[in-house]
Amino acid sequence: MRPHDMGALFDECAERGHRTTVHLDRPFDIAPGGGTVYGVPALAELVRAAASWWSAAGAGPGTRVAILKDNHWDIDLLACAAVRTGAVPAKLSAHLPAETASALLERLGPEVLITTAAVIERARADGVDLVAFARRTICIDGQVPGAAHLDGLRGHPVPAPRRRSPDDPLVITHSSGTTGVPKLVVHSTRTIIDRLAGFEALPAPVVGIRRDDVLATASSYAHGRTFCWTAVALSTAPKEIVLLSGQDPDRADPLLREHPPTVVEGVPAAFVRLKPLTGRLANPFRRVRLFVSTYDAVHPPTLRAYLNASRRRRPLWMDGWGQTETGPLTFRLHRRSSVVRRRAQTHHAGHPVPVKTRLKLVDPVTFRPVRPGKPGLVLARTGALCLDYLGESERFASKRLGAWWNTGDIGVRGRDGSVRLVDREVDRAPEGSCLATEDALEERLPQALECVLLARAERLPLPVVVTADGALSERAWRHACHGLPAMAEPVALSWDEVPRTGTGKVRRLELLDRLTGKTDTYGTGRWT
Template identity: 40%
Template sequence: MILPARLPELAFYLGEMWQRAAEKHPAVPVTLDVPLATLPDLGTAFTYATLADVVDDLAARLWELGVRPSERVAVHKSDNFDITLLACAVARAGAVPVMLSAALPGDIVEQLLRRLDQPWLITDAEKLTGPLDGVPVRDLTRRTVLAGTGPHEDLPLISELDGAARRPSVQLHPSQPALITHTSGTTGVSKLMVHTAQALFHRLLPQQVIAWPIRKKETVALCMSFVHSRFFHSLGVFLNYGNPLVILADPAPEKIAPVFRRHRPGLVETHPNNFIQWEDLVDAPGAPLSSVRYYSSTFDAIHPRTIQRLLAASRRPRPLLVQLYGQSETGPISGAWYTRKTAARNDGRDVGYVLPGFIKLRVVDESGRPVARGKSGHLELRGRGRIMTYLGEHERFLNNFNDGWWRLGDMGYLGRFRKLHLIDREIDQIGDIDSNLELEDILMSRLDELLEVIIVAGPDGEPVPVVCTRGDAPLDPERWAKATADLPALAEPVQWPFDEVPRTSTWKVRRVEITRMFHEKREKNTSDAGSAG
């Protein structure tokens, strides 16, 4: 096995990531789709060296404001790449960045700030006058400082602290907290996950190995959640290898197309549900996907139809879609790759082979005992990339262990050569249906007009399909009936606009939230009927 020429010393330090990249590859370009919100005058064209200088400058400004090693600094601001640079600056000052998604509602942010116990808060005027209006921010934080350029009351603006004295980076011990992120919140209030620099390194290593073939060769386009640990790892991989970067904040196909036509990336990574949207680019003018040799998909399983369309749009020889299955608590667990030929045979529930040498995975029954190969059950894991705890909820963290194995919350089975097949999340299983996810894949493959289909439990436990169509066109009942004729009985489909489906910061569907909405609607209808009577 060929290993990268240089890796961090068994620790992945976010505060030094850009500096190390600049020492090796100073002139490699980094292009943004929009300027940095905090330093907009810098424009959108950078290099590794200039962004390393931005991080160093931001760290100096934060130190001047009073940020010190080991302190928690929550970053919750409007979506922009400066989120990531501010987090790296926080880490460079020796503090612990806490990444709170721009998509979180104010009441959830309030609960997380309370759990953080008087953190610093980096936010902006837009958040304070919007979702955080009414949240007692000053009472919940040690101090609040402003990103962006818009003022708010008497709070200090980071952008106005020009000339702050530069300082050497501060390294905490590799076993100390280095980053705090939050779970997707698909089942309720997000949990705060504490990562160490050691654990972050053990996640980075297999990703470095997988990406070895494209070092320096391809322009890499990343359009992902800026607060997710996966984004930091993607940066860590490609900065180490010296790949030109295009970093995008807006995943809308009409915004992506001109950027891809201009920069012609060879590798692109986004969330699976954004890839579904990018199917619209397959036949778009100027062939924006024609240069893509590699598609990288993480966060969630991806529909086979989407894989086939994306690969068909490439004009490169032997294009691949590489899929990593993992969880925020553990990092990558298994990997798969698809060619145009193998994508046609993909059943959608196959998420590849368990990463050898990095991950131990087993399948257990309801009582926690391992089952035979090929038999489905609960997935449990051992790996060095696992988080150290849920902040403020350590008992909840410990409850996920079974004899030292971490319960993933997914159902699945292991096939030949430890190939992993997913069935469903434990919490999403409905009655006698073997796999909601499999049914969704089948419907997506049979109905080209579907942009999304989500099968959730209705008020009486019945499987309800929530469907989104391209352009919100009406669903053809005859085509639906034909597509579902040989499937388990489903309730009548409920059609929603794609943009109204509740999602997480990584575009995962909040299935529990949809079920709750159905329950609330029925209770309201019952109440209204009673009042009318």
């Protein structure tokens, strides 16, 4: 089954008799009494009920609505329910600072906002009243001044699915926001479902989802990827789906051991946080044949730990490079042997997605093509490019060069057509690659959970080493930085001391500001 209508997806899968069983690490926030095990018919019933809540609150054709709640897959269920009413849902991460969330809500102008008491109270503690940005605010789990309780909307009639043109706006998600206020990215059915999810749902050897698979994911459900993933996961009908809403290894361990996955997808931060499970006696990743990472780079030590944890003869790791605006642009497969052999080339992004994507590299100043082996700004051409940035159409237009999209990434093209990423243009250093240096540091610092190199204007790059206890010995650092490009003295932090996006990416400008009081980077930031 190829997905198309997200408002009717769950109903269609139920009618086709899909027997997938979904296991949650905690009950849905929108159905706290519903337990942690669902079949497809029960999920379809929940989506229909949620559509009735949206409709009763005023959502319908021509309206925009917002979902701002703590991380769980019910964000995507609420989005599908809003699509059913004809509205355009916007998925916003609860990790956003209150000031940022208010800026996005003001730009969005939603008819209805669905959120939680905790999110509202956190924002009010920071001086922001989120309920002021929507005509009506619905609180899922409590009574909050200015907001209606979800219980008051239960029992209303379920609206029939409202059809829309495949080129009309379907869903709005936001970019990562690592360098400032995120963009609101508008996708249509054609761009995010037909050309991304539909392509991914096709039967494919090795990397395709099979009926006997146990599919596990640990993601940020406010991101556009999980909306696409939902379409793929439901339509391909694996045996089981395991949903992790958090990244605590001790909480995830029992669920993963009870339902050992064969395919695991996650954000890089989740792979880092769950890495201790790879060394446990009851290794929950022993049956995995395919690991999938998206959003950001995964450094070699983490990648090797998971591939070595699988007891399959030839497990694979597939990573994709792309953007919220475009979906995946390239892909690459890693094996145990290739990870050992190419330690310094993890940021080799691979080849463009066949048939779907074309890439070219140009000089950032002249925009003339550069030769293979020379760094250049990566331009992409894909039919999956989003429609616009909501409220920032000029910014969107400035990143389009005819049929080409300016990714804002610096890369190097090989003679075989593959691309190796160097850095984001805004994050680049005057010498070398920050990404490559981070790889090298993580190889040499086994105690590091993550290494981040912050390039600065007119000063040496500042290395930040994230460890479990926020400590780093001088001896370990001297060994790690030997032979690498010149850097300032390192700063050691714990994981929770680093500002992050909902997908776990480091908010580099915010971190730089916290540590130095300045946000001047070496790059221009013109194409962020």
